[in-house]
Amino acid sequence: MEYTKGRGAQSALVPQRFGLAQRETDGDWRDAVETLDGPPVKLRTTVTEEFPKTILSFNSSPDIPFDRSxxxxxxxxxxxxxxxxxxxxxxxxLSPGLDFETRLFAKPDAARLLRETLAKPRYKPQWIAMGTNTDPYQPIENRYRITREVLEICLDARHPVTITTKSDRVLRDLDILAEMARHKLVAVSISVTSLDPKLSGLLEPRAAAPMKRLAALGTLEQAGVPTHCSVSPVIPAITDEFMESIIERAGSLGVQSAGWIPLRLPHEVAPLFREWLGVHYPDRAGKVMSIVRSIRSKNGAGRDNDPEFFTRMKPSGVWADLLRTRFRIACKKAGISGAKLELDCSAFRRPETGGQMRLL
Structure with missing residues (x-):
């Protein structure tokens, strides 16, 4: 299979869960489109603006520490x-494959919607998680600055926020983040998967280089922003060799909180990842998936993914125990004690709306 350079997914996988019809070859012009029009042009990223009525998403999952994002x-x-x-x-x-990384959607009204939500009399503050689904500091943030606008609203309202990202673009908002940190309103988690820029370029082709992410952790820590180094996902026989080195570097930067999450392969991610392995690591594809299935074992039957609460991010089995032990020892050697996240909701103040100024 030919390598799709500069992209993580190698194809536009068509989802089958919703009964979408797959086109079959029937001899019309679409079967000969490359012969008629030439090879496909280079994939371009497009952004569609959408205008939802609400911006906060609520969840009731019992195994995650936040209820809104x-x-x-x-x-x-x-x-x-x-x-x-x-x-x-x-x-x-749309395809969870190439469409996911080339056909993007932005919500320019996010800050306005958030202000209106926080101003409602019945709203009760709990910290908001950003970056739980897609990265708030991906490249199009340069253009839209939506994440910065949201943070400005949260600082004004004294509303706590957590951020998860793979980008050193987070430092462009260091002025706001440092001020929020002084009020115990923010914590930033940066994911580092490997220390090999070539491997990173294949796994996460348009994310910041690993060393830039680590440097960003250090800069945030120096500015007084609580930080967390997430070694995730840990991919057996591909990225697990970097676990100790990542933790060692994070510890040397003063980071006091770290965690790891094993590879998760829900729904269409499993065939996409298998396809990626076949292109880049055909020699070890079987070994990788064998280990993945062994740590996602239930009743002795290995699975590509475990969707159940409490176990979906906590693998089991011999390989999982080994990774868990390695991580614990690495944190101890690096002096990472596991600082507890402390964010303050007590200073919340409803933002101004419609020109109405605060009484106090």
Whole structure:
């Protein structure tokens, strides 16, 4: 199979979960489109603006520490082939493969919607998670600045936020983040998958280089912003060799919180990842998937993915125990104690709306 350079997914996988019809060859012009029009042009990223009525998404999942989130963008140009958010594009009759990283959606009204929500009399603050589905600092943030606008609203309202990203673009908002940190309103998690820029370029082709992410962690820490180094996902026989080195570097930068998450392959992500392995690591594809299935084993039957609460991010088995032990030892050697996240909701103040100024 030919390598799709600069992209994580190698094809525009058509989702089958929703009964979408697959086109069959029937001899019309579409079967000879490349002969008639020439080879396909280079993939371009397009952005469609959408205007939802609400911006906060609420969840009742019992195994995650937040109940609300903001996703300013749908789809992600970083193109991480393992991204568990890819299946969300299938809900819109788009491919979780190449469409997910080339056909993006932005929500320019996010800040206005958030201001209106926070101003409602019945709204009760709990910290908002950003970056739970797609990265708030992916490349199109340069143009839209939606994440920055949301942070400005949260700073004004004294509303706590957590951020998860793979980009050093987060430093462009360091002025706001440092001010929020002084009020205990923010914490930033940066994911580092490997320390090999070549491997990173294949796994997550448009994300920041690993060393830039680590440098961003150090800069945030120096500015007083609580940071977390997420070694995720850990891909057996591909990226697990970097676990100790990543933790060691994070510890040397003063980071006091770290975690790891094993590879997750929900729905269409599994065939996309298998395809990626076949292109880039055909010699070890069987070994990788064998280990993945062994740590996602239930009742002795290995699975590509475990969707169940509490176990979906906590693998089991011999390989999982080995990774868990390695991580614990690495954190101890690096002096990472596991600082507890402390965000303050007590200073919340409803934002001004419609020109109405605060009484106090």
């Amino acid at each position: 903001i996703n300013a963008y749908r789809g992600c140009e970083h193109g991480c082939v393992y991204c568990f958010a890819r299946p969300t594009h299938a809900y819109h009759d």
